Amino acid sequence: MAAYGYARVSTTDQxxxxxxxxxxxxxxxxxRAEQVTGTKRDGRSELETVLAFLRAGDELVVTKVDRLARSIGDLQQIVQELRQKGVTLKALDQPIDTGTAAGKAFLDMLGVFAEFETNLRKERQMEGITKAKAEGRYKGRKPSVPVDEVRKLKAEGKGVSEIAKALGVGRSSVYRALE
Structure with a gap:
């Protein structure tokens, strides 16, 4: 049996x-370590590498379960993949042992709380954005297309598809610019 570690932080300044x-x-x-968000599994190449490398009898070790996944769905999927390979999961800061019923239950509870924390963070962010908009301090992101150019082409009688092709953007961007 070999122990393999996975470490993750969310941003490059961590x-x-x-x-x-x-x-x-x-x-x-x-x-294996990486600096990428844990809210989704896509783009986590080091996680995929270590998961592909693990064999029956191995152990995947993380410092905390939220380093592995931030959503209960991703966590359950990863744990299921490990279980199918005969690999156990251990978290250094939490009493997790996927070889026992109590350890599995504790892992699921931690996953629920990690997802809850992520949802709370998103709610706080949206509240801040709403407040900033109300105070006129939040303008949203800058348009991805030159709005004046879109309107000029439309005034010349060009259709949405034609404008999108001319500017190298999607039709939805053209529709947003015309709103």
Whole structure:
């Protein structure tokens, strides 16, 4: 049996080195680390690498379960993949052992709380944006197309598809510019 570590931080201004050191101290022969959001699984190449590498009898080690997944769906999918391969999951800061019923239940509860925390963060962000809009401080992102150019082409009698092709943008961008 071999232990392999996975470390993750959400943004490039965060440091993953503390997690890597702890995983190595816990006996992980190989540690894969990345700086990418955990709210979705897409784009997490180091996670995919370690999952592909694991074999029956191996152990995947993380410092906390939220380093592995932020949504209960992703967490359950990853744990299911590990289970199918005969791989166990261990979290250094939480009593997780996927080989026991209690450990599985605890893991599921932590996943629910991680997803709850993510949803709370999104709600707070939306409240802040709503307040900033009401105060006139939030304008949204800048248009991805030159609005004046779109309107000029439309005034010349060009259709939405023709404008989109001429500017190299999607039709939905043209419709938004014309609103």
């Amino acid at each position: 440091d993953v080195s503390l997690q890597v050191e702890r995983l190595k101290a816990a006996g992980c022969e190989v540690v």
